[in-house]
Amino acid sequence: MKCPTATICSLLALLSMAWTAKQDPSILIIGAGVAGLSTARRLMEAGYSNVKILEAEPRIGGRINSVFFGDAFVDLGARWCHGQNGNVVYQMVEGLDLLGHTEIPFKMYHSSRTVIDEEFAMGLMEAMDGVYSVDGDYPDRYISIGDFCEDRFNSTIHEKYGKDEKKLQIAKEAMYYFEMEVNSNEGSSTWFESTAQSDYLECEGDLVQHWKGKGYKTFLDVLMKKYPEPKNQLPFEDKILLSKEVSEITWNESRPRNSIAAHCSDGSTYTADHLVFTPSLGVLKERMHSMFVPKLPEKKRMAIQNMGYGLVMKVILHYPEIWWKNDCNGFNLIWSDEDRKRAINEFPTGPNLNGRSWVTYMHYSLAVENNPKVLVAWFTGKLVPEIELLSNDTLARGITYVHEKFMGHIYNVTLPDKLIHSDWQSNPHFRGTYSYQTPAAKKGKKATSAQEDLADPIRTAQGRLILQFAGEGTHPHHYSNVHGAVETGFREAERIISYYGKTTNI
Ligand SMILES: Cc1cc2nc3c(=O)[nH]c(=O)nc-3n(C[C@H](O)[C@H](O)[C@H](O)COP(=O)(O)OP(=O)(O)OC[C@H]3O[C@@H](n4cnc5c(N)ncnc54)[C@H](O)[C@@H]3O)c2cc1C
Structure with a gap:
């Protein structure tokens, strides 16, 4: 005779299998x-x-790509945690003593080999900030940051420096620095591509927090619960398949289960009840027509087309000695109009655009925490795709030419002994850096933003949730940031969880 406990056990097992099939899609x-x-x-x-x-x-x-280089980790992608209140990254690491404050350099150098005096440099920064950070006061039409800022910056500097011809000239030239600064914040290639009326919301608190030489990858360990208590880590290792490039996503509404499939470049196929797509807006822009079968709804295709996705490049340089003598934490570079033209002859190697050499697309180099012999040079603008393809030797010589040009009279500038970029x-798998809102996406009175249209999930005719979108580009306010990307991941997981909360079968 079968033991009654065993019968109860197998009944329970059967019941739990039924639950699994229903509730563990x-x-x-x-x-x-x-x-x-x-x-x-x-x-x-x-x-x-x-x-x-x-x-x-x-x-x-x-x-997020932190690489050991020099004496510590450096970040080829995200480097700072921007803000505290309302920032999910900050909240998840609060109390773990993982973050420190980065002092952003305010020292400005002019290509005429002049160090701009501190008061004037602060005045220029304030003029830029006053124009760029203004809230709400826009003409009643869609407008780009460039259209909005150019006139205002001009009138501000005329008001401030109109009586000092030399300062006024430098202030005018600083407009070009200002545009590159906006481009590196927004990710745009010109400041006429990003809208002045964006929905971006900044988190309050310290806006530039670094990871104390351990890189932004530290946060990945916290996210996966490997840190601070390794025994609490979630079983990510069993779930992640690396080097699996998805080339096509197909779905068939008539199949009750496993109705969506991801086909990979290596010939393998994976099916599921739900698929959450997180690659960047750059990937979507390039592949939306070939990747999805059936094709994405028009609202989504328009959103992908109209949103901006930009270009920033970091070159990370290691020097045998600290030639800048550690007396500053970076250099802001203001090119004179003449020097910008001259650069094409003075450093003829590499690409140029509209009479401007690639080297003039560099507007600052920054020191790195816990890594005293390292500087990071930033490039923005339309030439970035070509600059990415330059050899390390050309990059090293080009950046050294710029450092020499601006600071050769103060420092004994040397070539780096190694660099990565x-x-x-x-x-x-990226096709750019981060997303921004364009005037085109803001045009017309729309109830939802392009980000919200992109985030909208695709359901079957019966209302079954099938294809969802997450990633920084789908956040209505924190796009372009890590904290925005995290929130969108949580959002799509919650969507599935609440779907099963309300639905008894899939
Ligand atoms: C240079 C740079 C500096 C930045 N600085 C900061 C900063 O200081 N602070 C900040 O908060 N944010 C910063 N950001 C932005 C931040 O890094 C991103 O917003 C965030 O990491 C995006 O995460 P995600 O998961 O949305 O997208 P991703 O990180 O792009 O993740 C998408 C994943 O999909 C994979 N993928 C793509 N195509 C396929 C495919 N066909 N099949 C399978 N997998 C695919 C990709 O390899 C990638 O791993 C920076 C970004 C860059 C590039």
């Missing part, structure tokens, strides 16, 4: 950047175990 996540990892974390915490992440790169992290535009 299969979920595919495309991309193991922070949005994908956040989706998986929230799902696993809620008890969903049938989760798989397909990642095209041989590493996790996406646009980002290639976000050239890499087909």
